[in-house]
Amino acid sequence: MAQQTPGLKCPQCGQFIPTTINELLSAQALKCPYCGLELTINRNESRQAMEILKEVDTAAKNLEKASKFNG
Numbered sequence: 001m002a003q004q005t006p007g008l009k010c011p012q013c014g015q016f017i018p019t020t021i022n023e024l025l026s027a028q029a030l031k032c033p034y035c036g037l038e039l040t041i042n043r044n045e046s047r048q049a050m051e052i053l054k055e056v057d058t059a060a061k062n063l064e065k066a067s068k069f070n071g
């Protein structure tokens with residue numbers, strides 16, 4: 001299994017900011033150690049984004065099924 005360092009990419013300097021799942025779940029904000037940018041964690045927005053991604057995924061699968069029927 002590939003080892004993955006949890007973290008996110010800084011939108012300002014593009015450096016990878018390593019963090020922990022625990023920190024992401026409990027912290028209100030993360031600070032980029034490279035440029036000092038403070039990233040506010042908005043969990044409600046993230047959840048909405050996840051829901052949208054799920055819908056897109058479902059739609060893509062349905063489309064795949066439909067094209068197999070027609071093809």
Ligand SMILES: [Zn+2]
Pocket residue numbers: 010011012013014015032033034035036037
């Ligand atoms: Zn940064």
